[in-house]
Amino acid sequence: MCDFQAKLVAWLDHELSSDEAANVDRHIKECRECRDRLATYKQVSENFDVYCDAVVAEKTSHSVSRWVPVLASTVVAAVVIFLALPQRRIEPPPVLAPTLALTSVPVPAPRTAEAAPRKTIGRRHAVPPAEEQVVKWQPTETAVQIAIPAEAMFPPGAMPEGMNFIAELSIAPDGSVQQVRLRQ
């Protein structure tokens, strides 16, 4: 085994003093075995570096992929909130609701017989619409005539037998009796 082999890695890393490095330089030119070992160490070092980069790249990509769904859901939530906010703003406050309802909701037209036809379901005969009968008060001279026996009004013997009276009552529009007249 060559004595210089223990210094090859340090020589590769520039960790030898200038004198030691010069000795190794000279030896490498003459020793094929050390040149091969040096090439091997260099290749291993490069592979190790690439492996480190691969580990970092993989862990970084895993880290990014883990955050992708979180970021995506955050963005979606933000968009939903953004879209929902304007709708809330145009909603009338509860206090103003009755006023806004009065001004904005059209008042329905009054129902008439023509506008709202009646349903005839379940009825064999059509019911004629009720006619409004305007009753005008026709004052009469005598509204009611009541025949009253004389015995009911006078004590027995005070009036001759067989005599009757007729009471004529005049009734006012409000139903009260305006006048009572007795005639024979």
Add this chain to the structure above:
Amino acid sequence: MSDESVPLALPLLRLAAGSSEVTTLYRELRKPLLRYLVCLGLSSDEAQDVVQDAFLSLQRHLASDGKQENIRGWLFRVAHNQARNRQTSYHRRFSEPLDGDMDFLADNATPEQRVLEKEKFRCLAAAIRLLTESERECLLLRAGGLRYREIGEVLGMAVSTVGDTVERAIKKLAEKCNV
């Protein structure tokens, strides 16, 4: 993500807005630090947190007139210790087999090339699992561009011990992978 766009999004650089030195160090060392921490077993998010904490510590360190020699080794040591404190994550070995789609390969790589690369990495991962913890950490710091002296400072080892450990680890990988 470009290097220019990252610092503006980080609170630590707002704290260090007056320190162009810290900003320069951040742009230079952020990626190697992240790479080292992720390869140690931290998740990408955890590594980002540790890197930010490390630069915040650096800002405080410089503000208190702390030692300004070997800042790179100092940063890696702070980050390394913080990663160790996250014991749960730290024990997830970075030598676990890659199960991704090898997206880092060139787009024009043929399926055969992808299979060969995956097989090569599978073999390398198996060999890495056989390394000791210090060997693995030495190789990772070496891959991050640290000198043996800096590695020794991060891991608390003598420079000669670092050289021996790196050499032993490289020989193990070469032997197991038949390179």
